[in-house]
Amino acid sequence: MKTTKIVVIHDDILEKDPLLVVLREEYGADNVILKKKSKEGLNYVLDNLSQKMVVILDLNFKAGEPSGVQVFEGIRKQTSLVYVIIWTASALEDINREDLKSMINNDALAFMSSTDDIEKIVSKVNSASHQLDIRIDSALEQWISLHPESEKQSPYILSRDGKSYSLNEILQEIRLKTPFGMETEKDILLLAIDMLSRGKKKIDG
């Protein structure tokens, strides 16, 4: 069973929707969450940033609820490592130009139409899940999760400019793409290259 969480934020589908049924078969019932209120959906995503997550997001919600674009921007303020698939009944040409620019510039993974086949949407979700699996932050997350909670919260490494980081903080820095997070990702890649070039590690297959 795959461990990616699929969060569907959409006010116009039911728990029995065929898309959710198919996704639950692939990802497990506990890993597919429907949030019909966009505010609740956003909160759920932000409260679970330590998990691999793909969000399927509608654009239009009832009055008083944040719009899909606002939810999208709310997610991006916190992390660039959640994949967001826009799933909307709106035609592309009907979407506000500034909203469209914001979504493209902030790496929305795909735009899907509500008339698209379920297979097509699931395929896009699977592709996003696979990309999450092979990202450094995901590999790190799995490695960090093997440590006891007390160890995850303790100072782990100290930069000689005086900043200390716990394992949880390192993961968070990577997820937020801070300079330290990006540097850490780069260092891990360079370590892998260093070890491969010295014959200390071999790529399977």
Add this chain to the structure above:
Amino acid sequence: MANFHIAFDHNNVTLGLYFEKSKADLINHINHAIPLSVVNEINSDRCNQAYIDIFIPTINLSNFIFVAYSHGLENKLTANGGSYIESDINSNLFTNCFFYSMSCLTGIDLGKKLAENNSHTFIGYNDFAPALLGKYMKLSIDCDNFAIKKFIDGYTIVESFNSMKTNFTAAVDYLENKGEPLLASALRKSRDALVLYGDSSLTIAGFHIN
């Protein structure tokens, strides 16, 4: 006998203990390898520009070894919220010096200025060099002090420098085998940030005093 001056910011909130242990490790080696050497410990209270500006001119007519365990930036060594050695302010005082800096970044500018200003040699880091804590602190200190200890043992500076890099690589592999990829990547980064400027052929024999 040789003339050692070791600056260490023991009062530093985050790394004071690390700096103090690094200094103690080096002094232990000096006392064992070349007893009767002069070892001047410059703790946080004296890591300031006034002390450096007054004291260094009294010793720089002869060869000496200066070791720094403190925070650093591209062009300066820092302690107590200010710089105590800085490229365009007092780096020119370090003539006849083998300067060994275990601070972040000082290899970018300060090290070059020291070499240009007639220091014999500079060894340091030209990037952020993380310090390992807890059970791997000793490993981290061993890596930092490796070249200066080899130099004290009689190797040339370039031999000492190269063996320091080799030792870092061994420590990287050790940590990776222990299942510590993040710490291994930190030491890999430090290894590749090491720089040497100036005369690399010197040995401790050239620093002996009567």
